[in-house]
Amino acid sequence: MSSKLEAIGIAKRYGDAVALEPTDLAVQAGEFLTLLGPSGSGKTTLLQMISGLVAPSAGRIEIDGRDVTHVEPGKRGIGMVFQSYALFPHMSVWDNVAYGLRMRRKSREEVRGAVDDALAMVRMTEYAKRFPKELSGGQQQRIALARCFAYRPSVILLDEPLGALDKKLREHMQSEIRRLHKELGATFVYVTHDQDEALTLSDRICLMNQARIEQVGTPTDLYDRPATRFAAGFIGHSNLLEGALDDARGASGEAILLAAGGRIPLPMNASVASGARHTLLVRPEAPRLVEPERGFVDGTIADIVFFGSDTRVQLAMNDGSELTVRCERSLSPRIGDKVGLVWDPYRTTLLHA
Numbered sequence: 437m438s439s440k441l442e443a444i445g446i447a448k449r450y451g452d453a454v455a456l457e458p459t460d461l462a463v464q465a466g467e468f469l470t471l472l473g474p475s476g477s478g479k480t481t482l483l484q485m486i487s488g489l490v491a492p493s494a495g496r497i498e499i500d501g502r503d504v505t506h507v508e509p510g511k512r513g514i515g516m517v518f519q520s521y522a523l524f525p526h527m528s529v530w531d532n533v534a535y536g537l538r539m540r541r542k543s544r545e546e547v548r549g550a551v552d553d554a555l556a557m558v559r560m561t562e563y564a565k566r567f568p569k570e571l572s573g574g575q576q577q578r579i580a581l582a583r584c585f586a587y588r589p590s591v592i593l594l595d596e597p598l599g600a601l602d603k604k605l606r607e608h609m610q611s612e613i614r615r616l617h618k619e620l621g622a623t624f625v626y627v628t629h630d631q632d633e634a635l636t637l638s639d640r641i642c643l644m645n646q647a648r649i650e651q652v653g654t655p656t657d658l659y660d661r662p663a664t665r666f667a668a669g670f671i672g673h674s675n676l677l678e679g680a681l682d683d684a685r686g687a688s689g690e691a692i693l694l695a696a697g698g699r700i701p702l703p704m705n706a707s708v709a710s711g712a713r714h715t716l717l718v719r720p721e722a723p724r725l726v727e728p729e730r731g732f733v734d735g736t737i738a739d740i741v742f743f744g745s746d747t748r749v750q751l752a753m754n755d756g757s758e759l760t761v762r763c764e765r766s767l768s769p770r771i772g773d774k775v776g777l778v779w780d781p782y783r784t785t786l787l788h789a
């Protein structure tokens with residue numbers, strides 16, 4: 437079971453401080469949406485207003501079209517999982533998972549069935565009699581998830597639930613969370629400041645910055661078509677190139693003349709103002725190495741870093757600025773080589789100022 441979730445003009449101030457500017461966000465039923473952004477950008481504030489733990493200064497929250505802004509947290513049909521697992525230390529694993537169901541006055545049989553199902557789902561059935569302190573961090577986090585899933589909420593909010601785990605366990609739990617999302621079919625809103633986690637898990641990412649939404653889109657939208665400099669810089673490695681429209685339109689269409697030297701052809705459908713300065717984004721995997729005179733840009737290889745499956749080449753352009761290019765190992769470039777770079781013009785993204 438899943439529900440559609442909508443925040444309409446939702447905002448939060450603490451005195452003069454703005455924790456969240458007026459914000460609109462719709463999450464589809466069954467969707468996995470991630471709130472991604474740096475510390476202090478308003479992720480937890482937005483999540484807690486959805487849950488009802490924090491009252492908004494303005495705006496409203498709707499679940500399946502019903503206004504729940506003034507409905508208390510326990511009655512919104514929402515489950516929450518936090519970074520600190522907040523398990524009850526004096527209760528067994530089984531009782532921890534049963535707690536929410538007993539609070540909801542479910543019958544004994546219902547409680548037993550739901551707890552057993554939830555423990556099976558997180559693969560912790562054989563740990564039912566243990567106490568939280570007898571579990572590892574990852575196991576405790578599974579119990580926190582089971583406790584939330586047991587009463588089958590139609591919306592589940594997760595605030596950095598894997599933040600306390602080491603890298604290896606985090607990656608394992610990420611795939612568990614993906615599996616659980618599919619199995620439960622609930623709507624998930626997940627908070628993280630880790631871009632890789634957001635790209636791996638999400639149907640859509642809501643990128644936040646300075647108390648507002650910067651961009652909402654699928655992981656590929658955000659990676660391939662970031663709307664702003666901030667979005668380009670926050671997700672993946674970005675090469676930024678500055679320049680102005682070349683007034684001498686060539687046979688192949690419009691192009692940007694770079695301040696650093698070089699001419700970048702624009703995709704056919706691009707429409708850019710002349711006179712203004714423009715910022716272009718090129719991801720490291722787009723360019724190919726060619727002879728210097730054939731490149732959109734050219735320069736000298738300043739550094740080569742080995743990454744296992746491929747290598748990263750630092751190209752120093754004529755004005756000293758650098759570009760990072762991912763390149764196949766078989767090409768074996770050398771430091772000091774003079775090279776040019778070309779790429780499919782459709783892999784150039786024009787950023788808004």
Ligand SMILES: Nc1ncnc2c1ncn2[C@@H]1O[C@H](COP(=O)(O)OP(=O)(O)OP(=O)(O)O)[C@@H](O)[C@H]1O
Nearest residue numbers: 450453454455474475476477478479480481482629
């Ligand atoms: N109770 C509060 N009183 C005053 N200011 C608050 C309160 N809660 C949050 N803020 C402020 O609101 C802003 C947004 O905080 P929020 O906790 O939503 O950020 P976040 O994106 O979750 O950050 P993090 O990644 O560090 O958890 C911050 O500047 C924070 O200091």
Ligand SMILES: [Mg+2]
Nearest residue numbers: 479480481595
């Ligand atoms: Mg937070």
